[in-house]
Amino acid sequence: MTTRSRRLSVAVLALVTGCLLVVAWSVAPAAAATFRIAVGIDPDALDPVQMTTTTVGNMVDYVVETLTTIDATGKVLPMLAESWTVSPDGTQYTVKLRQGVSFHDGTPFDAKAVKWNFDRLIDPAVRVPIRAPYPIARTEVVDSHTVRVTLKHPYAPFVGALSWTTSGLVSPTAADKEGNTYKDYNHLVGTGPYTFKERRKGEMVTVEKNPRYWGRKPYYDTVVFRIVPEAATRESLLLADQVDLIILPPVADLEALGHNAAVKVLLAPSDRTIFIAINTTKPMLNDRRVRQALNYAVDKDAIVKNVLFGAADLMDAPMASSLFGYCKVGTYPHDLAKAKALLAEAGVKPGTALQMIHPTGRYVQDKESTEAISGFLREAGLEVSLQTMDWPSYIRTITTPVDKNTTQLHFLGWAPAFLDASQQALQFLSTYAPPGGLESSFYKNPEVDRMIQAAEREPNPARRKELYCDLSKKVWEDAPWIFLWVQRFPIVYSAKVTDVSSLPNEKFYALYARPAR
Amino acid sequence: MTAFWSYLLRRGLASLVAIFGVATIVFLMVRVLPGDPARVIAGLLASEEDVARIRVQLGFDKPLYVQYGIFLERLAHGDLGVSARTSAPVIAEVGERLGATLELALVSSLIATVLGVAAGVVAAARPYSIFDYVLSMVTLFGVSMPVYWLGLMLIIVFAIDLNWLPAAGADQAGAIVLPSFTLAAFSVAIVARMTRSSMLEVLGQDYVRTARGKGLSEPRTIAWHGLRNALIPIITAAGLQFGTLLGGAVLTESVFGWPGMGLLLVDSIFARDYPMVQGIVLTFSTLFIFTNLLVDLLYLWIDPRIRYA
Numbered sequence: 001m002t003t004r005s006r007r008l009s010v011a012v013l014a015l016v017t018g019c020l021l022v023v024a025w026s027v028a029p030a031a032a033a034t035f036r037i038a039v040g041i042d043p044d045a046l047d048p049v050q051m052t053t054t055t056v057g058n059m060v061d062y063v064v065e066t067l068t069t070i071d072a073t074g075k076v077l078p079m080l081a082e083s084w085t086v087s088p089d090g091t092q093y094t095v096k097l098r099q100g101v102s103f104h105d106g107t108p109f110d111a112k113a114v115k116w117n118f119d120r121l122i123d124p125a126v127r128v129p130i131r132a133p134y135p136i137a138r139t140e141v142v143d144s145h146t147v148r149v150t151l152k153h154p155y156a157p158f159v160g161a162l163s164w165t166t167s168g169l170v171s172p173t174a175a176d177k178e179g180n181t182y183k184d185y186n187h188l189v190g191t192g193p194y195t196f197k198e199r200r201k202g203e204m205v206t207v208e209k210n211p212r213y214w215g216r217k218p219y220y221d222t223v224v225f226r227i228v229p230e231a232a233t234r235e236s237l238l239l240a241d242q243v244d245l246i247i248l249p250p251v252a253d254l255e256a257l258g259h260n261a262a263v264k265v266l267l268a269p270s271d272r273t274i275f276i277a278i279n280t281t282k283p284m285l286n287d288r289r290v291r292q293a294l295n296y297a298v299d300k301d302a303i304v305k306n307v308l309f310g311a312a313d314l315m316d317a318p319m320a321s322s323l324f325g326y327c328k329v330g331t332y333p334h335d336l337a338k339a340k341a342l343l344a345e346a347g348v349k350p351g352t353a354l355q356m357i358h359p360t361g362r363y364v365q366d367k368e369s370t371e372a373i374s375g376f377l378r379e380a381g382l383e384v385s386l387q388t389m390d391w392p393s394y395i396r397t398i399t400t401p402v403d404k405n406t407t408q409l410h411f412l413g414w415a416p417a418f419l420d421a422s423q424q425a426l427q428f429l430s431t432y433a434p435p436g437g438l439e440s441s442f443y444k445n446p447e448v449d450r451m452i453q454a455a456e457r458e459p460n461p462a463r464r465k466e467l468y469c470d471l472s473k474k475v476w477e478d479a480p481w482i483f484l485w486v487q488r489f490p491i492v493y494s495a496k497v498t499d500v501s502s503l504p505n506e507k508f509y510a511l512y513a514r515p516a517r
Numbered sequence: 518m519t520a521f522w523s524y525l526l527r528r529g530l531a532s533l534v535a536i537f538g539v540a541t542i543v544f545l546m547v548r549v550l551p552g553d554p555a556r557v558i559a560g561l562l563a564s565e566e567d568v569a570r571i572r573v574q575l576g577f578d579k580p581l582y583v584q585y586g587i588f589l590e591r592l593a594h595g596d597l598g599v600s601a602r603t604s605a606p607v608i609a610e611v612g613e614r615l616g617a618t619l620e621l622a623l624v625s626s627l628i629a630t631v632l633g634v635a636a637g638v639v640a641a642a643r644p645y646s647i648f649d650y651v652l653s654m655v656t657l658f659g660v661s662m663p664v665y666w667l668g669l670m671l672i673i674v675f676a677i678d679l680n681w682l683p684a685a686g687a688d689q690a691g692a693i694v695l696p697s698f699t700l701a702a703f704s705v706a707i708v709a710r711m712t713r714s715s716m717l718e719v720l721g722q723d724y725v726r727t728a729r730g731k732g733l734s735e736p737r738t739i740a741w742h743g744l745r746n747a748l749i750p751i752i753t754a755a756g757l758q759f760g761t762l763l764g765g766a767v768l769t770e771s772v773f774g775w776p777g778m779g780l781l782l783v784d785s786i787f788a789r790d791y792p793m794v795q796g797i798v799l800t801f802s803t804l805f806i807f808t809n810l811l812v813d814l815l816y817l818w819i820d821p822r823i824r825y826a
Contacts, residue, residue: 038685042784044558044602052560127574127604129559131567184604201613202776203687228685228774232669236684240676392552392789399556417562436565 035220035497035513036243038234042202042227047185048168049121049128054415054506055247057165059225062207062511063104064168064190067095067114068159074322074419074504076160080109080169080191090154090459091137097145101214103171104195111141116172118149126183130417133161154457156464157420160324164418193218193511203227219514238263238492245493245500245510251364254309257492267311268489268502271320272415273424274312274363276356276373276482277398277441279407284348291479293342294409295332297380300484302334303372307365312485318428318475320486322504325421325455325468329476332483339380350381357397358411360388364487370411373482384409399434402442412440413487419505421468425452428475443480447471521817528813532806539802540795544588547786547794548581554601554789575601577791588795597799598792602785607796611778615800617687618777621769622762624697629704629762630755634744636705637712637751641720642739652709659706668699668772685774696773700766704758711754715747722746748819756812760805 043056048064051057067081084095101109118139120126135152142148151158161167171189174180178187188196193215194207205225209218226243228234234246235253239262249257258265278285278294285291304312313321317329354377358370367388374384389397398410416423426432429452430444448471455467476483489506498516501509555572556563563571572578576587591598597607640649675695676684683689719725720743728742729735767779778797785793816823 044788045604052558052563124570127571129563129567129571132562132564200688200776201610202617202781203774226686226774227776229771229780230685230774233672233685233772233774236669236672236677240672240680240684242676242684390552391787392550392554392557395556395561396552414561423562438561 033220033515034222034224035245035510036224036226037508037510038226038228038237038243038246040227040229040231040234040248042229043199043205045184045186046188046196046199046205048165048170048188049126050184051165052129054417058507059205060165060168060188061192061507062194062223063188063192063196064165064170065192066163066165066168067097068163070160070163070419070503070505072501072503072509074324076163079163081162084159086159086459088459090156090457091151093149093151093158094142095147095149097147098214099145101191102212103174103191104189104210105171105174105177107171107173107189109169109191110144111147113172114147114169115139115141117167117169118147120182121167128166130164130166133157133164133417133423134167154459156456156458156461157324157418157422160418160420166417194223197222216512218511235492238494241494241496243494244497245491245508245513247489247491247508248364249490249492251309251311251490254311254490262495263492264495264500266491266493266500266502268491268506268508269313269320269322269504270415270487270489270506271322271419271424271504272413272487272489272506273315273318273320274369274411274413274484274487275315276409276484277412278409278480278482279405279440279442280444280480281402281405281442282408284346284352285408287346288478289342289346290348291482292332292477293339293346293348293380294377294482295479296335296342297339297382298373298376298482298484299334300332303369304485307368307372308485308487311364311488311490313488314485315483317472318481318483319421319424319468319472320504323416323419323421323424324461325425325465325472327465327469327472329469329472332479334376336379343381348382351383352381353383353385354408355385355387356409356411357387357389357394357407359391359394362391362394363411363413366411369484373411373484398440399438401435402433405434405442407440409482410440415506417505422456425455425468425471428452428471428480441480443475443478445474445478448474448478528810532803532810535806536799536802540588540592540799541585543795543798544585544791547789547791548584550786550789552789554791557788558602558790577601597796600785600793601790602788602793607792610781610793611796611800614776614778614781617775618763618766618770618779620693621696621700621766621775621777622759624693625701625704625762626755626759628697628701629708629758632701633705633708633755634712634751637709638716638739638744640709640713641716641743642735644717649713652713656706656709659702662702664699664703664768665772667702668695668769671695671699672772685772687775692773696769696775699772700762700769704755704762707758708751708754712747712751715750716743719743719747745819749816752812752815752819756808756815759808763804764801 039055041053041055045051046060048060065080068076069079071077080098082096082098084093086093118136121134122136135155137150137152140148170185174189175182180187193210193213195210197206197208199205207223209221231250235249237243238246257263278291280286300314316331317326319326358366360367374386377384398407414427427439428443428448430449432439433442451467451471455464458464491508493500496516497513499513503509555568559568559571600607600610636652640652672684675682682691682694686692725742728738766777767783770777770780782797
């Protein structure tokens with residue numbers, strides 16, 4: 001073959017190859033749309049009954065659904081339950097289930113499946129850390145799509161508790177497949193808009209769109225939850241357009257992110273109250289005037305503006321406004337003169353020592369906030385010393401029984417799993433004090449105890465709300481806490497996507513996110 | 518039995534004793550730490566009743582000597598127990614993460630060794646030159662710069678500004694680059710300084726002067742007569758750095774979301790996941806002991822005069 005003909009052959013071959021490539025590219029299926037979310041926690045377990053953190057619950061919610069759900073205002077709505085009735089004594093719930101729903105493996109969603117799940121929820125052989133809101137005695141199948149749940153005692157928040165991921169419903173048939181066991185169900189098979197594809201520990205969880213979902217279909221074919229512990233790195237991923245949504249960026253960067261046209265910042269309301277618990281059994285701190293003085297001494301507004309960069313709302317009740325049972329009670333405005341007067345009235349001399357302990361990195365700006373608080377208390381004439389420790393040691397310290405407990409003031413946050421005042425009120429129930437629970441201020445007011453217990457059993461929502469409002473006023477006046485703020489839940493997402501919102505229990509709601517036009 | 522195999526056998530037995538000692542120390546140390554693992558794992562919202570139940574399920578209600586006996590019995594069968602947090606076998610959990618940690622440590626070691634040795638050799642060949650002073654500054658930077666800061670700076674430049682590399686994770690092409698260079702920064706400095714000083718000592722020897730006098734080219738003199746004879750301390754430094762890199766990857770793994778064992782270890786300590794902490798520390802100890810043995814065996818290959826009795 002001559003050189004010229006060889007060159008011609010090569011050119012023809014290249015042309016044909018190029019054409020084939022163009023054809024292949026044009027007929028190749030479009031890459032599946034993927035939504036990428038960066039979170040900071042690697043799940044210990046994906047099993048709904050075992051998970052304990054909201055972020056993990058958020059991931060599980062894509063695959064596993066519950067009988068009820070909450071909307072952005074915290075209102076309880078039907079989900080896999082269509083309707084329910086409650087017996088007059090408040091112990092029996094008859095639930096009509098949604099029809100035409102199947103689990104991802106084809107198993108019908110019916111009363112038998114619900115019974116299996118609820119029996120598992122109360123089975124002591126299964127690890128269920130948050131079992132207390134489900135005081136179920138037994139579950140009965142009434143017909144194929146009706147169950148009757150009998151409680152051990154009346155528990156008014158039960159329907160709200162059914163919206164929490166712990167009571168998520170998984171396929172009984174898959175309990176011994178894909179590595180699942182009855183006690184550890186981590187390869188999720190639910191009824192949700194996405195199916196579980198894979199989990200790479202420490203790296204990511206991937207879910208894929210369920211084409212047979214009973215409800216509204218989401219836009220994205222795949223959602224990837226990337227595990228990125230470092231807040232600054234999550235922010236970097238978003239700015240590099242390598243993820244579409246992040247939660248909890250460095251709080252100091254919120255202002256700059258707000259000015260960045262490439263991203264949108266959502267300071268979502270949450271149910272997490274942040275406070276300084278006061279050990280009400282200690283000398284001086286057992287005087288209500290002193291506790292009120294501590295509240296007047298701290299300029300919470302200044303701390304929210306300058307330390308939290310605006311990512312919080314001042315408390316005006318002993319609970320977040322997103323909880324059922326909230327009512328606005330009042331404020332403790334910054335009033336140094338009043339604080340000093342109350343301390344003097346209580347016989348507290350200037351220079352009196354107080355110790356305050358705090359975790360570091362557990363809550364947003366916990367260390368920095370505590371330092372600011374100690375500064376304000378010093379202005380009021382108290383000599384505050386600070387101490388920090390790692391989280392397990394901290395929990396051990398604040399939950400030491402009262403006779404051995406040495407704490408005076410400690411920084412803590414409290415976020416109910418579902419949006420009901422019942423879990424918040426545990427912080428003021430004297431029988432919940434260590435070692436029986438986590439009421440770490442050891443606050444005791446028999447009238448408040450009575451109202452909390454009555455509210456838990458009261459079937460009438462209006463009367464329940466009244467009870468919580470009344471006890472809130474008493475707690476506010478007794479001031480077992482320095483009432484600080486309700487933390488906001490920052491969500492930052494790419495301006496290229498839209499329809500991202502939140503739920504007021506520290507969950508992002510991006511199920512129906514789609515590309516912005 | 519030859520002296521060499523006898524030496525290996527003795528080292529092997531000594532290693533087993535060391536591992537057993539480490540296992541016992543770690544078993545006791547984690548249990549001395551304050552904090553209730555059942556409460557930490559269950560979370561704040563769990564009732565005391567459920568926490569107590571979890572404590573029994575985990576076996577942490579048993580007396581210490583009973584827990585130790587169970588631990589030794591399992592260890593004898595190669596069973597590291599079950600993670601208190603995830604309920605998965607510790608061996609499986611460690612196995613899932615070990616590859617990522619080894620990959621990061623090996624690549625970082627390679628970078629540290631290649632760059633460090635090359636820089637150290639050039640600096641020794643041209644002592645007190647501009648290159649030598651620049652190397653001094655760079656090595657000072659390497660040992661001083663916090664890993665956390667360096668990692669974030671590299672992310673800003675290469676991931677955000679240039680968009681050349683992934684900012685985090687281990688699943689995309691090029692993901693190993695930024696974390697390995699971040700982790701290697703400190704080790705490059707150590708290896709470079711060690712190489713420079715070892716080479717300077719060797720290049721001042723009579724046989725090197727003789728080699729030059731015989732007309733051997735400078736590169737061949739440095740490589741064949743210089744570097745080869747300077748290798749023992751360099752390999753010691755590089756080997757020790759590998760052990761440091763194994764255990765010191767925690768911050769790097771955190772910054773880059775790298776799914777390795779370092780971060781798992783820290784999370785397990787904070788969660789008081791005793792079986793996992795024990796399993797990871799045992800794994801690291803075994804790897805470190807093995808690395809040291811490998812370095813000692815490398816000496817034999819590099820210097821035929823060395824004999825182990």
